[in-house]
Structures are given as C-alpha cells and as structure tokens.
Amino acid sequence: MTKRDAGFTLLEMLVALVVFGLVMAGLAQAFRFGLTAWSAGARNTAMPENMAAVDSALTRMIEQTLPGSLTGQTDQLAFTTRLPEGAGPIGGLADAALLAPGGDLILRYTPHPPGIPLGPPPPPKVELLAQGVAGLTVTYLVPQTGAPPVWSSTWAGAGLPLLVRVHCRFADGRNWPDLVVTPGG
Numbered sequence: 001m002t003k004r005d006a007g008f009t010l011l012e013m014l015v016a017l018v019v020f021g022l023v024m025a026g027l028a029q030a031f032r033f034g035l036t037a038w039s040a041g042a043r044n045t046a047m048p049e050n051m052a053a054v055d056s057a058l059t060r061m062i063e064q065t066l067p068g069s070l071t072g073q074t075d076q077l078a079f080t081t082r083l084p085e086g087a088g089p090i091g092g093l094a095d096a097a098l099l100a101p102g103g104d105l106i107l108r109y110t111p112h113p114p115g116i117p118l119g120p121p122p123p124p125k126v127e128l129l130a131q132g133v134a135g136l137t138v139t140y141l142v143p144q145t146g147a148p149p150v151w152s153s154t155w156a157g158a159g160l161p162l163l164v165r166v167h168c169r170f171a172d173g174r175n176w177p178d179l180v181v182t183p184g185g
Contacts, residue, residue, distance in 0.1 A: 051176055054105075054129045057084050058166065058179055061096060065183040067160050074153040075099065077138045077164065079183070080112050098166070100136035105129040105168060134171040140164055160184045 008016075061081045069080035076099040083094045093112035100106070107127045140155035141163035155161050166179040 051130065055176075055179055058098070058107075058129075059181050060084060062164055062179075062181040062183050065160060066093070067184055068158050069095075070155060070160055070164075070183055072138050072140060072155045072164070074138060075136055077166070083109060098136075098138070100133045100168070103133055103171065104131050105133045105136060130168065130170075130176075132171045132174070133168055135169040137167040137169075138164065139167075 061083065062077075062079070064081045065079040066081065071078050076097060078095070078097040080093055080095050082092075083096070092114075094109040095112050096107055096109040098105070098107055105128075107129055108124045109127075110121055110124045113121070139151045139153055140161035141149050142152045142155070142157075142161055143149050149162055151165070152161075155164075160183045162182070164181050164183055166181075168176045170176065
C-alpha cells in the first residue's frame with residue numbers, strides 16, 4: 001500500500017467542504033423561497049374568500065337600508081339596516097356606519113332604538129372588514145328631474161339614491177372591484 005492510497009489530501013477535503021457548503025446554501029435559499037411563496041399563496045387565496053364575504057354582507061345590508069336613513073359623504077356611509085344573522089340583534093334593526101379610519105375598513109353599528117330612546121345609546125360595536133385600506137370612496141347615483149341621474153359625492157335626501165358605489169383602494173395594490181348596490185331594493 002502506497003502513501004497515496006491511505007486517504008484524502010487536505011486539498012481534497014477543503015474542496016469537498018466548499019462544494020457541500022454551496023449545496024447547503026442553495027438548499028436553504030430554495031427552502032426559504034418555498035416557505036415565502038407558500039405563505040403568500042395562502043394569504044392570497046384567503047383574501048378573496050374574506051373579501052367575497054365582506055362584499056356579500058355589505059351588499060345585503062345596503063340593499064336592506066331603510067328609506068330616509070341613509071346619509072353619506074365621499075369617505076363614509078351611515079344607514080339603518082338589518083345586520084346579517086349572528087352579527088347583531090336577532091331580526092332587529094341597527095344603525096350602521098361604513099368607514100376607513102387609520103387604514104382599516106370597519107363597520108360600526110348599534111341597535112336601532114324601536115321608539116323614543118329612554119336612556120343613553122349602548123356603545124357601538126366595531127367589526128373589522130379589511131386591513132391595509134389606503135382609501136374609501138363612496139358615491140351616490142342621484143336622480144335628476146328631467147335629466148339623467150348623476151353621481152354625487154354626498155347624500156342626505158329623504159328617500160334613497162338610485163345606486164350606492166363603494167370603492168376601496170388597498171395600500172398593497174390588491175384590487176377589490178367596486179361594490180354597486182341598489183339601496184332599499
């Protein structure tokens with residue numbers, strides 16, 4: 001047996017360690033990329049389901065708005081409606097407001113008094129509908145006598161506007177299609 005057959009040289013060991021290190025670094029990067037892609041995919045698939053539920057609930061609430069109860073500006077909407085099951089008083093009415101303070105789309109509501117209130121109103125409940133909202137724009141299709149209806153940035157009429165359009169802009173570029181609803185319909 002010669003001296004050369006006895007084992008590996010120091011140079012061969014260093015090359016093997018460098019190759020092993022490069023393979024491990026590549027595997028770590030691939031694993032980290034896979035985890036990042038997986039969590040982003042999970043967030044993106046959960047977001048449309050959540051936004052579909054928000055879309056459906058808001059559509060139903062605005063459709064059930066009581067005539068004369070809707071008031072709104074370009075950045076908020078207040079109305080009296082029936083809340084979805086499990087969200088408020090069973091079968092009762094609620095005074096609700098849709099707004100987006102501080103980057104969150106929220107629904108604030110209190111039970112609508114059935115008659116003349118005899119005490120102070122209860123504190124409002126707040127439901128978080130979406131996070132990361134850069135802006136909320138609400139517009140109202142207003143009928144015109146002898147002219148076609150026009151979109152307005154405010155509503156405070158005795159009846160209801162023909163349509164209510166809710167547009168939400170998200171800070172991260174997500175797209176939520178405009179919600180266009182016939183109130184009281």
